[in-house]
Amino acid sequence: MRIAEEVMIDSVLFVAGLVGVGYFLNDVFQGVVVPRPTPGRFRLSRWLIRPTWKAWRWYGLRISDADRRERMLGTFAPLAVILLLICWMAGLIISYGLMLYALRSGIQPPLHNLGEAFYFAGVSVLTLGFGDILATGGLARLIVLMEAISGLGLIALAISFLFSLYASLQRRETQVVTLDARAGAPPSAIALLETYAKLKLVPDLPRFFADWEVWAAQVLDQHLAYPLLAYFRSSHDNESWVSALGAVLDTATLVLTTIEGDHHGEALMMYSMGRHLVEDLSRFFRLHDGGEVGVEPDEFDQARDRLHAAGYRLRPREQAWKKFVELRSAYADPLNTMAKFWAAPPAQWIGDRSYVRLFADRHQPEANARAAS
Numbered sequence: 001m002r003i004a005e006e007v008m009i010d011s012v013l014f015v016a017g018l019v020g021v022g023y024f025l026n027d028v029f030q031g032v033v034v035p036r037p038t039p040g041r042f043r044l045s046r047w048l049i050r051p052t053w054k055a056w057r058w059y060g061l062r063i064s065d066a067d068r069r070e071r072m073l074g075t076f077a078p079l080a081v082i083l084l085l086i087c088w089m090a091g092l093i094i095s096y097g098l099m100l101y102a103l104r105s106g107i108q109p110p111l112h113n114l115g116e117a118f119y120f121a122g123v124s125v126l127t128l129g130f131g132d133i134l135a136t137g138g139l140a141r142l143i144v145l146m147e148a149i150s151g152l153g154l155i156a157l158a159i160s161f162l163f164s165l166y167a168s169l170q171r172r173e174t175q176v177v178t179l180d181a182r183a184g185a186p187p188s189a190i191a192l193l194e195t196y197a198k199l200k201l202v203p204d205l206p207r208f209f210a211d212w213e214v215w216a217a218q219v220l221d222q223h224l225a226y227p228l229l230a231y232f233r234s235s236h237d238n239e240s241w242v243s244a245l246g247a248v249l250d251t252a253t254l255v256l257t258t259i260e261g262d263h264h265g266e267a268l269m270m271y272s273m274g275r276h277l278v279e280d281l282s283r284f285f286r287l288h289d290g291g292e293v294g295v296e297p298d299e300f301d302q303a304r305d306r307l308h309a310a311g312y313r314l315r316p317r318e319q320a321w322k323k324f325v326e327l328r329s330a331y332a333d334p335l336n337t338m339a340k341f342w343a344a345p346p347a348q349w350i351g352d353r354s355y356v357r358l359f360a361d362r363h364q365p366e367a368n369a370r371a372a373s
Contacts, residue, residue, distance in 0.1 A: 106137020
C-alpha cells in the first residue's frame with residue numbers, strides 16, 4: 001500500500017514537473033522567439049508585469065520630488081526584464097527538480113528531499129557540472145540532458161532578447177529626442193508648427209510626416225512583439241514616446257483640418273498610421289477609451305490665433321472645428337489613457353489638466369528664466 005502511494009505521488013510530481021517545463025519553455029518561446037503579439041490568459045508576463053507596474057506606479061506617483069519620481073518610475077522596466085528572466089530560470093529549475101525527485105531511484109547518491117532535487121536541477125540547468133550527484137537511470141539521464149539544453153538555450157535567448165530590446169528602444173528614443181528642438185519638452189503641436197514657420201521649414205513638413213509614419217509603424221510592430229518596451233521611459237526629462245506620438249498626431253490633425261496648404265497627403269498617411277498604433281496598443285494592453293475630443297473650443301481658438309500669427313493660412317473656424325473634433329476624437333481619449341497608465345509626461349492637449357502638475361515642477365526654474373529673458 002505504501003509503495004503504491006509513493007508511486008502515485010512520484011507520478012504526480014513527474015507530471016507536474018513536465019507541465020511546468022512545457023509552460024515555461026512555451027512562455028520563453030512566445031515572449032522572445034515569436035515576432036508577433038502573443039496574448040494569453042496564462043502568460044507569465046501577463047501575471048507578473050502589469051500588476052507589478054500598477055503597484056510601482058501607485059507608489060511612484062506619490063513621491064513629491066520630480067527627479068526621484070522619474071528615477072523610480074524609470075527603473076521599473078529594466079528590473080522587470082531581470083525579474084522575468086529570473087522567473088523563467090527558477091521555473092525551469094523547480095519543474096525539473098520535481099521530475100528528478102520522482103526519478104530519484106535512478107540518481108546516485110539518492111536524493112533524500114526536494115531541496116537536493118532542486119540543487120541537482122539547478123546545477124544541471126546552469127551546466128555547472130560539479131559531479132557530486134550523477135544520473136544513472138536512463139530516463140534520469142535524459143532529463144538531465146534536457147536541462148542542460150534548456151539552460152543553454154534560455155541563456156542564449158536571454159542575451160539576444162536583451163540586445164533586440166535595447167536596439168528597438170534606441171531606435172524609438174532617437175526619433176523622440178529629435179522632436180525636442182522642434183516641439184519642446186513636453187512636445188506641443190502648436191510649438192512644432194510655429195518652429196517650422198519661424199525657420200521657414202514648412203515645405204519640409206511632408207518629409208517630417210513621412211519619417212514619423214515609419215516611426216509609428218516600427219513602434220507598433222516592436223511594442224506588440226515585445227510589450228515590455230512600452231514600460232521603458234525616456235532618458236531625457238519631460239519626454240516620452242506617448243507624448244511624442246500625441247504631439248505629432250495633433251500636428252497632422254491641425255494640418256488636415258485647420259491649415260490651408262498642400263501637405264495633406266503625407267499628414268493623412270501619418271494620421272492613419274498613428275491612429276492605428278493607438279488603437280492596437282490600447283486594445284492589446286486592455287486600456288479603456290472613449291470618444292472625447294479632449295480640447296475645449298476656446299483652446300482651439302487660441303491655437304488658431306497662434307497659427308495665424310505664425311503666418312499660416314487658416315480654414316474657416318466652424319468648418320475647421322467640426323473636422324478637428326471628428327479626427328481628434330478617434331485617438332485623443334485612448335492616448336490620454338495610455339499617458340496616464342504609463343505615467344508619461346503629458347503633451348499639450350494630452351492628459352487631464354490635474355495630471356500636468358506631476359511633471360510641471362521639474363523645469364519650473366528654467367521656464368521662469370526663459371520667461372524673464
